[in-house]
Amino acid sequence: MNGWNGRILEIDLTTQTHKSYPLDMEMAKQFIGGRGLGVRLLWDMVGPEVDPLSPENVLIFTNGPLTATGYQTSNRFSVSTKSPLTGTVLDANSGGYWGMQFKKTGFDVLIVRGKAQKPIWIEIKNSEITFHDASELWGMRVFELTEKLGQDNNKRNVLCIGPAGENLSRLAAIMNDRERAMARGGPGAVMGSKNLKAIVVEGTERPEIMDQERFKFLLYETRKLLAASPLTSQALPEFGTIMLMNIMNNVGALATRNHQQTQFEGAEAISGETLSETYLVKNAACWACPIGCTRISKTEKVEGEGPEFESAWAFGAQCGIDDLAAIIEANSLCNDLGLDTISAGSTIACAMELSEKGYLDSDLRFGQADALARCVEDMAYRRDLGAELTEGSLRLATKYGHPELSMTAKGMEMPAYDPRGLQGQGLLYATSNRGGCHMRGNMIGLEVLGLPKLIDRFQVQGKSSFVILNQNSNAAIDSLVVCKFTNMGVADEYFARILGAVTGVQYDTGDLVKTGERVWNLERLYNNREGFTSKDDSLPPRLLTEAPTDGPSKGWVSQLEPMLKEYYRSRGWDQNGVPTPKKLAELGLENLVDPSRTLEKIA
Amino acid sequence: MIDQRIYEMFREIGQSLYTHTMISSHGGNLSIRLGDRVVIKRRGAMLGCLKPHDLIETRLDKNDSGVALASTELLVHRTVYLNTPALAICHCHPRTAIAYSLSRDEIVPIDNEASYLLKKVPVIYEEFASGTPQMANKVAEVLKNYKCIMLRGHGSFSTGQTLDEAFFWSSTLEEACQIMLFTKQVGEPFIEYRTNSENYGKF
Numbered sequence: 001m002n003g004w005n006g007r008i009l010e011i012d013l014t015t016q017t018h019k020s021y022p023l024d025m026e027m028a029k030q031f032i033g034g035r036g037l038g039v040r041l042l043w044d045m046v047g048p049e050v051d052p053l054s055p056e057n058v059l060i061f062t063n064g065p066l067t068a069t070g071y072q073t074s075n076r077f078s079v080s081t082k083s084p085l086t087g088t089v090l091d092a093n094s095g096g097y098w099g100m101q102f103k104k105t106g107f108d109v110l111i112v113r114g115k116a117q118k119p120i121w122i123e124i125k126n127s128e129i130t131f132h133d134a135s136e137l138w139g140m141r142v143f144e145l146t147e148k149l150g151q152d153n154n155k156r157n158v159l160c161i162g163p164a165g166e167n168l169s170r171l172a173a174i175m176n177d178r179e180r181a182m183a184r185g186g187p188g189a190v191m192g193s194k195n196l197k198a199i200v201v202e203g204t205e206r207p208e209i210m211d212q213e214r215f216k217f218l219l220y221e222t223r224k225l226l227a228a229s230p231l232t233s234q235a236l237p238e239f240g241t242i243m244l245m246n247i248m249n250n251v252g253a254l255a256t257r258n259h260q261q262t263q264f265e266g267a268e269a270i271s272g273e274t275l276s277e278t279y280l281v282k283n284a285a286c287w288a289c290p291i292g293c294t295r296i297s298k299t300e301k302v303e304g305e306g307p308e309f310e311s312a313w314a315f316g317a318q319c320g321i322d323d324l325a326a327i328i329e330a331n332s333l334c335n336d337l338g339l340d341t342i343s344a345g346s347t348i349a350c351a352m353e354l355s356e357k358g359y360l361d362s363d364l365r366f367g368q369a370d371a372l373a374r375c376v377e378d379m380a381y382r383r384d385l386g387a388e389l390t391e392g393s394l395r396l397a398t399k400y401g402h403p404e405l406s407m408t409a410k411g412m413e414m415p416a417y418d419p420r421g422l423q424g425q426g427l428l429y430a431t432s433n434r435g436g437c438h439m440r441g442n443m444i445g446l447e448v449l450g451l452p453k454l455i456d457r458f459q460v461q462g463k464s465s466f467v468i469l470n471q472n473s474n475a476a477i478d479s480l481v482v483c484k485f486t487n488m489g490v491a492d493e494y495f496a497r498i499l500g501a502v503t504g505v506q507y508d509t510g511d512l513v514k515t516g517e518r519v520w521n522l523e524r525l526y527n528n529r530e531g532f533t534s535k536d537d538s539l540p541p542r543l544l545t546e547a548p549t550d551g552p553s554k555g556w557v558s559q560l561e562p563m564l565k566e567y568y569r570s571r572g573w574d575q576n577g578v579p580t581p582k583k584l585a586e587l588g589l590e591n592l593v594d595p596s597r598t599l600e601k602i603a
Numbered sequence: 604m605i606d607q608r609i610y611e612m613f614r615e616i617g618q619s620l621y622t623h624t625m626i627s628s629h630g631g632n633l634s635i636r637l638g639d640r641v642v643i644k645r646r647g648a649m650l651g652c653l654k655p656h657d658l659i660e661t662r663l664d665k666n667d668s669g670v671a672l673a674s675t676e677l678l679v680h681r682t683v684y685l686n687t688p689a690l691a692i693c694h695c696h697p698r699t700a701i702a703y704s705l706s707r708d709e710i711v712p713i714d715n716e717a718s719y720l721l722k723k724v725p726v727i728y729e730e731f732a733s734g735t736p737q738m739a740n741k742v743a744e745v746l747k748n749y750k751c752i753m754l755r756g757h758g759s760f761s762t763g764q765t766l767d768e769a770f771f772w773s774s775t776l777e778e779a780c781q782i783m784l785f786t787k788q789v790g791e792p793f794i795e796y797r798t799n800s801e802n803y804g805k806f
Contacts, residue, residue, distance in 0.1 A: 221722075452765070458608075459606060460606070461608075462609060462637040465690050492688070509748065510688055566638055570637075570639055572639075
């Protein structure tokens, strides 16, 4: 077996039993691994009748054929489940070391079913599986727990939830290697609902590589390309992802104060440049990563990873806060409690607007830096207003009669990039299968960074083609699984070649992108089956009707409707956004749809 | 109605192709994919000075009236779009690369930039070269694995997400071929400076 281990481990928490069985290799070739394999398995296991927080939901942890091979950034892994935040299909992926270590246990997939009667944690040492009582660990925060369970980067790795997951926060993350997060969509709550506190892995098996000589050649060439790209060799190592703060502010696409403005006057104070000059201790990297975008920051109160751009934006510009120390501390607290920083920050911003407008009786106001830590703590423990914030901004704003003030797509809080200044990004958010997310396709690359070349960010006609290609391409990268930042220096064709060298299965660039398209369409079918329709491919009304009154995006709103029509047509979907039988046949998905139910009924 | 921004993109890249002597007065063509549509240069139009009416929009998967006006290479463009992830295609006649294509089956650059970016460019040949299904299938097949290819004695086809990117690959190829030519003229022994360059031919 090359690349893939060829084995699935399935654990039933209800009975505390486990079994392993062969991975269907035809399925693996079709969906590769990671996100692709995850959604394919989820399709069979979790139907619309399953509540995301019930024992019938599953957690599917997957690595990919490149994982742990030593190819640049081959450290990542993925989790698939039904989201308790959105009710959509969900995958989240993370870097660090855990994914590499999990692959070395000899499994490609770990499926966790059922619910333990009392808190437990699981230890996987190659094929040896042990269930441990976690009663005394329940309530423990992430940093302390990770250390207690013996985190040792290259040998033994800890994945766990914090109090937020235990308390079923819909914004709860699954954390690994102390401060890496599978954050979006609330997978931590699914783990908490199963009374599963942690999974610790230790492995000694190395994946086999089919063509070592070609692998080494491509490894070398990838290193050269990453070194040649100023983004991967200079900007990301020196400033981290937070370098985007000033860039996005300058183009007038930095969502500010719950998307009321598109530029933030305090952006410089919370920028990558300021972080480097003030609280940055050093940079760090995940396993087998030559880029090193991770920030290690230190304030008087905390020292640790981050903040990433999105976290700094969520607690910063989105809340009207320019106090970088308070942002670093809120970010660290989220990591320790196991919360998604983007949704946490944006939900606080929503509460600030509701309060300022008199819809919510609270003292929250934009710019209140000292409110951040209190809100984050309260969210994790469901205390006071935190019990409502931890349900996410859409449930919060709906409760107080103003759902339009929730800056979400399909119920998930959108990240920093304001779609009024980036037309493609708006279409990306609206059509994202897991809700408002920037990791489903890199339109910032095309519309702002010029990767591979700059396109007009206000152009509407033809934008759907770029969005579709990038959605497909990103789904493929998430299935390998490697870091998307690699793609800033290395084109998709390299991924196809390295996949062929590792597995012996020849993929050309088109095959790889087609795999991504297959994944995207299956995710869409999943959401259709859950009851999502074209009406859910939308953006908050503010972004469609309220144009910025100044700055480089002045006068622009998202032109979603014409882009969406073009998008459906270009995807080969019908006008209701349902994949046509012809498209499903083209992707080899036609047999997955129950013939007794027409696609129209599914929609 | 084709967006003014799209027209300007065609005009700028077309002008660059002409001023860089990558095409003759009426040679070459450019296209982009807009979902299930293709926008391509009008047959006989001059890429160096395109007017808005020189862009033709037609269907990707079958003919409509647009084919009466579109470039003779439309079939090749369509076939490439249907078989690869390309969103833009640049076809031009880079002279030095054409000269090299007459004597070899692949062009392996020796300069640093093209060695990084292209590794190698396959040269293909088809007797019925212009606008035929045979040529369209052959071009599309090779472009599945390469961003830029040469048609022997004819010119290059290169793809990308944008016209800008597609032009970039052909331009990089032509520069690489000019450097190879100059190196030959200099006539001094070549000093290999690239680790693994022996593998470029297998890329």
